Amino acid sequence: MSTPEGPAPDAPTDEVDLIVAAWRREAPQLDVEPLEVLSRVARLARHLDRLRRGAFSGHGLETWEFDVLAALRRAGAPHELSPGQLLVETLVTSGTMTNRVDRLVGRGFVERRPDPGGDRRSVRVRLTPAGSGVVDAALADLVRAEHAMLAVLGREERRALATLLRRVSAPFEG
Template sequence: MARDDDRSGRDRSPGARPPADEVDLIVAAWRRETPQLDVEPLEVLSRVARLARHLDRLRRDAFAAHALETWEFDVLAALRRAGAPHELSPGQLVVQTLVTSGTMTNRVDRLAGRGLVQRRPAPDDGRSVRVRLTAEGAAVVDAALADLVRAEHRMLAVLAEDERRSLATLLRRVAAPFEGPAAG
């Protein structure tokens, strides 16, 4: 079979097996020490866990280059994705970022103190507020997102486009029971 090297130098031939990694060593040790136990899930989920740690580091680095913490990016990104006028209620931000209302209040206070968001009275109810992304906040989150996406493209460059699509589909199926309204 002909070797099909990509720019990373890895063999991308169909069926080519990558070199052994740390998870292979862990699984082999568990199989040796506990032969009565089927440790096959570790082959997938330990790699997912390790990859998540690498991705967290990559994201922290991309955000730090713009003086952002991960939580700051999450709030700013939720506002940016909302579309013009880039504002949401604190309750909507809580849902999108999976934090408590008390935590969100603190986060909005801190982002407002940096001039990245502003609180405005809700147009339909003067007792409630809307959180709006400022021009500075939009510039920061857009730049951080651009750096993040470039880094994530580099991370996934070892996969062909069809492999990335297949992986996304498989991960969506695995994650489905934990997402959405049916998830507890």
């Protein structure tokens, strides 16, 4: 349990505790309590980014490649989406997605197919067997690494943390 003066005596300390203590000393007029949570979230995000890049690089993938392939894989059979749906799934611009799809087509991980319900210009992006194989293998490595990252928490602690983080992040979604 943290106190306004810092972590409880029996709690582990980290770099954020030092940062918060310094701000409390240097700017005592400010309530820097949000730093205790959000600075840790930011630092964990950087660690997670490194962990993910490591898991993906073992399969020759960049993070963005995994994101597009994973969106298609999660879509279910026949593992295809429109470019517009991919934009929503990956939070990038139309021009960026066109470039990404082009590069993934070049690697043989996806293919463009005519949209049966659209006009001649409408396409669907479909995961190929090669793309499915690489994203499945990368996902397995990612999940193993993420389990290891969270091993310091018990199952109930992980569920509680997920619930709390969902409450904070939900207003930014959709």
